[in-house]
Amino acid sequence: MTLLTSDAxxxxxxxxxxxxxxxxxxxDSLDRVVDFYFEKGADGLTILGMMGxxxxxxxxxxxxxxxxxxxxxxxxPVVVGVSAPGLAAVGELGRAVMDMGADGCMVTTPGNxxxxxxxxxxxxxxARAVGETVPVVLQDFPLATGVQISDEVLGRIIDDVxxxxxxxxEDWPGLAKITALRKAEAEGRRRISVLCGNGGVFxxxxxxxxxxxxxxxxxxxxxxxxxxxxxxxGDMDRAQDIFDAYLPLVRxxxxxxxxxxxxxxxxxxRGAIASAALRAPGAGLAPAAIxxxxxxxxxxxxxxxxxx
Numbered sequence: 001m002t003l004l005t006s007d008a009x010x011x012x013x014x015x016x017x018x019x020x021x022x023x024x025x026x027x028d029s030l031d032r033v034v035d036f037y038f039e040k041g042a043d044g045l046t047i048l049g050m051m052g053x054x055x056x057x058x059x060x061x062x063x064x065x066x067x068x069x070x071x072x073x074x075x076x077p078v079v080v081g082v083s084a085p086g087l088a089a090v091g092e093l094g095r096a097v098m099d100m101g102a103d104g105c106m107v108t109t110p111g112n113x114x115x116x117x118x119x120x121x122x123x124x125x126x127a128r129a130v131g132e133t134v135p136v137v138l139q140d141f142p143l144a145t146g147v148q149i150s151d152e153v154l155g156r157i158i159d160d161v162x163x164x165x166x167x168x169x170e171d172w173p174g175l176a177k178i179t180a181l182r183k184a185e186a187e188g189r190r191r192i193s194v195l196c197g198n199g200g201v202f203x204x205x206x207x208x209x210x211x212x213x214x215x216x217x218x219x220x221x222x223x224x225x226x227x228x229x230x231x232x233x234g235d236m237d238r239a240q241d242i243f244d245a246y247l248p249l250v251r252x253x254x255x256x257x258x259x260x261x262x263x264x265x266x267x268x269x270r271g272a273i274a275s276a277a278l279r280a281p282g283a284g285l286a287p288a289a290i291x292x293x294x295x296x297x298x299x300x301x302x303x304x305x306x307x308x
Contacts, residue, residue, distance in 0.1 A: 004079060004104035004135040006165040008193040009212035009232075010043030011224045012079060016217065016264055017052045017065060018273040023280060025061060027068055029273040034072040036272040041225025043213070044077030045069065046106060046137075046168075050144060051217050051260055054081055056279045059093060066097045079137055079215075081106040087129045094130030104135035106168060109147040116153045120160065127163040136163045137215075140177075141170040141197065151180045158192060168215050170197035175209050182210035199253050200224055204240050207231040218253065219266025220246060245303040249296045261285045262293060269297075 015037065018029035037045055047069050048054040048062055057065065070078050080097040082105045084090050094105045107126045113119050127136050138157065142148045149157075154177070157164055171177050178194060185191045195215035196206040203214055204227060213228045223246045230239035243250075249266075253259040261284050264276040276284055285293065 002075075002077070002103060003133075004077065004137070004165055004193075006190070006192045008044075008077075008166060008195070009228075011041065011213050011221065011228050012044040012046045012077065012195055012215040013037045013042040013221045013224070014049045014051050014197070014215060014217035015045050015047045015069065016260070016267060016273065017048075017054070017057070017279075018264075019053075019275065019277045019279050021275055021277050023277070025057075025065065026274055027064075029275070030065065030068055031072050032274075033267065033272045034069055036267075036270075037221055038073075038076060040220075040222040041229075042221055043225075044079065044103070045073060046079040046081065046215055048081040049106065049139075050081075050141075051263070052081065053260070053279055053282070054083075056282075059089065062093055063096050063100075066093075066102065067100050070097070070101045077103045079104045079106050081108075081139075082130065083108045083110075083139070085110050087125055090126055091129030091131075094134060098131060098134055104137055104165070105130045106137040106139050108139035108141055109145050109149070111146045113147050116150065119147065119149055119153050120156050123157050123164060124161050127161050132163070134163060135165045136161070137166040137168050138164050139168040139170065139197075140174075141168070143170070143172055151177060154181065155184055155189065158189060162190075164192065166193040166195060168197055169194050169206070169211065172198055172202075175202065175205055178206060178209040178211055199250055199259065200227075200243075201250050201254055203227050204231060204236065204243050207239070208236065217263055218246075218250065219263050219270065220249070241307055245307055246300060249293070249300055252293065252296060258285070258289065262289075265290065265293060266297070
């Protein structure tokens, strides 16, 4: 087992959690989708995130999913989301998955944090809860949590909590936050890794601003890997061309309440999981939405052929 560091880069795909039509965890599909992500270019995986339906799992199920993925990954990096309303649950799951061989824990803010001191203190407390040597990924996702982390507060957390080695950047608009963070590092603040979420919708711009890669999901993870690789090599035009070919589907996935159903539909269509089912509460795509996705996929394939 290796631990996550501030030098981490590339694509850490946010994994879905596959379910059967009856709502049971489909562990065979979980094995299959882990293999799929790595075959399509993922450098690591992040599991039990919001798009992994972690909030719908019991603690026992979360541990079972983590154990299965860590084992299947066979030494490749796995970050585990351990966010919960209370720090006792954060610590319990965090310690358990690190004992299994996870590379780090991802933590986001509960929605009841209202002041800057509360936000600063929370991440110090969460780091202590998971264990003093455990690398922490700070998920900054105000659109979901309702908690705004300012540049100043983020800087204080980086200064005060050395366990925070990575920012999962999902502020929106948030490109200026990346610029401010890298500027502060150039002026002497310690460097942390920045991987970006939001379904990859701003990925080329985020890389250009100084992000190290992506930590998000998409039905075509190879797009994320290609864009990060090409942009990192300085070929921004080719990276943008590839991104643009997938952009209509990326955009369609951004619909609140529908995006995960779209992603699971595409993954099932590609054979990565057996069923596109979401665990209740949650519904699959209506026939009209399926028709729209299918049209986008046809057009996407045409654009990719033109590129090649």
